[in-house]
Amino acid sequence: MKAAISDDLFFATLGELNAKLRAREISAVELTRAFAQRLETLGPRYNALALPLTKQAVRAAQAVDKEFKRERFRGPLQGIPFGAKDLLAYRGHPTTWGAKPYAEQVFDYDATALVKLEKAGALLIGKLSMVELAGGGGYRFPAASLFGPGLNPWDRTRWSGGSSSGSGSAVAAGLVPFALGSETNGSILSPSASCGVTGLRPTYGLVSRHGAMALAWSLDKIGPMCRSAEDCAFVLQAMSGADSKDPASAGKSFYYTPQFYKPVKQLRIGYSPSDFSEWAQPAARPAFEKALAVIRETGAKLVETQLPDFPYSTLTGTIINAEMASIFEPLIASGKVDELADKKQIAGLKASLELPAKDYLKAMRLRTLVQHAMRKLFIDIDVLLAPSRPGPATKLDEALDRNPPPALKGLNNLTSAGNLAGLPALSLPCGFADQLPVALQVVGRPFSENMLIMVGKEFQSRTDWHRQRPPAA
Numbered sequence: 001m002k003a004a005i006s007d008d009l010f011f012a013t014l015g016e017l018n019a020k021l022r023a024r025e026i027s028a029v030e031l032t033r034a035f036a037q038r039l040e041t042l043g044p045r046y047n048a049l050a051l052p053l054t055k056q057a058v059r060a061a062q063a064v065d066k067e068f069k070r071e072r073f074r075g076p077l078q079g080i081p082f083g084a085k086d087l088l089a090y091r092g093h094p095t096t097w098g099a100k101p102y103a104e105q106v107f108d109y110d111a112t113a114l115v116k117l118e119k120a121g122a123l124l125i126g127k128l129s130m131v132e133l134a135g136g137g138g139y140r141f142p143a144a145s146l147f148g149p150g151l152n153p154w155d156r157t158r159w160s161g162g163s164s165s166g167s168g169s170a171v172a173a174g175l176v177p178f179a180l181g182s183e184t185n186g187s188i189l190s191p192s193a194s195c196g197v198t199g200l201r202p203t204y205g206l207v208s209r210h211g212a213m214a215l216a217w218s219l220d221k222i223g224p225m226c227r228s229a230e231d232c233a234f235v236l237q238a239m240s241g242a243d244s245k246d247p248a249s250a251g252k253s254f255y256y257t258p259q260f261y262k263p264v265k266q267l268r269i270g271y272s273p274s275d276f277s278e279w280a281q282p283a284a285r286p287a288f289e290k291a292l293a294v295i296r297e298t299g300a301k302l303v304e305t306q307l308p309d310f311p312y313s314t315l316t317g318t319i320i321n322a323e324m325a326s327i328f329e330p331l332i333a334s335g336k337v338d339e340l341a342d343k344k345q346i347a348g349l350k351a352s353l354e355l356p357a358k359d360y361l362k363a364m365r366l367r368t369l370v371q372h373a374m375r376k377l378f379i380d381i382d383v384l385l386a387p388s389r390p391g392p393a394t395k396l397d398e399a400l401d402r403n404p405p406p407a408l409k410g411l412n413n414l415t416s417a418g419n420l421a422g423l424p425a426l427s428l429p430c431g432f433a434d435q436l437p438v439a440l441q442v443v444g445r446p447f448s449e450n451m452l453i454m455v456g457k458e459f460q461s462r463t464d465w466h467r468q469r470p471p472a473a
Contacts, residue, residue, distance in 0.1 A: 206253075389439065424446070
């Protein structure tokens with residue numbers, strides 16, 4: 001069996017790829033070799049590849065082909081290649097955390113998320129680049145990475161977003177069918193939006209972080225970055241679930257149940273008009289308004305709302321800094337912190353050791369109030385809707401701290417608020433500004449991922465933004 005590999009294959013959904021594998025139109029070995037070669041060839045073009053794993057993936061694909069031959073079907077990820085952010089441990093191979101001090105770091109175990117995907121039949125073909133230490137300490141420029149700045153496949157003078165930069169680039173450029181990213185405060189939503197892919201931040205505790213670099217224990221989450229909302233559901237179902245090795249595991253699993261979805265027109269969607277007309281960058285406003293019109297066409301009830309009044313960014317920053325200081329104290333004390341690429345990040349890590357315990361405890365107390373307030377907000381609303389980012393991807397030479405926070409309330413702090421409260425979010429490509437992707441985020445109650453997928457599927461059935469490909473790719 002020898003299949004012709006077309007460009008269409010590299011941008012197919014997981015369901016489409018699995019159907020071809022089950023029908024034996026292409027073998028798992030052929031599919032794996034095709035994607036692995038593409039990742040090795042084009043990955044460096046976007047600074048996306050941290051470590052190729054072709055040989056291991058091909059061996060695993062051979063076993064999967066034997067399963068297909070015997071008609072042993074495991075599910076929609078069986079035989080599908082993928083990439084993982086380089087903060088997930090992979091036994092016997094370097095896990096660099098995107099940082100020079102850890103360039104030679106090797107673990108003798110696999111991250112739980114990778115173990116679960118392997119059991120589902122997915123094939124890891126490479127580790128993907130990331131911002132050093134997932135951005136811990138705060139960085140000023142996109143070049144804050146052992147691998148160089150993540151380059152956006154839509155325009156390589158633009159950033160692919162942080163800190164899951166390699167994951168965003170790799171999915172957008174068709175180098176992998178899906179990738180794993182992580183989010184502490186926007187690191188799945190931001191690169192997904194910048195690169196025009198669909199990204200899902202799960203509810204805190206739904207996916208085990210065992211084997212993942214910790215940045216802030218009480219905020220870190222692992223999630224999928226894919227072509228479509230349904231693809232995110234397939235991946236989340238495979239890697240969710242209880243894990244005794246993660247003390248914060250929620251002990252819950254996600255099951256994709258589209259057969260029980262109710263019509264989107266029955267939903268109440270909270271939004272703030274100012275997010276689309278004032279907070280959004282001028283070039284992005286037409287795309288956001290059109291996307292909002294599509295949501296209206298579903299028949300869902302749009303309810304004007306705004307976030308409860310809390311200093312979300314300050315709270316998130318304080319919690320990250322305090323927990324990060326404890327995690328990276330050995331790095332800072334050893335002086336190896338000076339090997340990092342970004343001067344602001346080095347200074348931020350050093351300063352974190354001076355954060356008073358009382359500030360952390362105050363932030364955690366206020367965080368409890370945030371969680372109560374968000375629960376109250378969802379009494380009359382099913383999901384919240386806002387731009388994932390105010391505009392398209394940042395230029396590579398642009399300082400990331402140059403813009404002051406917006407004065408408008410609205411939902412423009414939804415990313416920080418959602419992370420503080422441990423809420424799930426789905427980023428959906430929704431158009432273009434300056435020929436670069438922009439996106440919406442849909443946020444729900446804890447463990448409401450099926451509702452978010454339902455909204456995402458409906459939106460993507462009415463639009464084709466998630467099907468668009470970077471011209472260079």
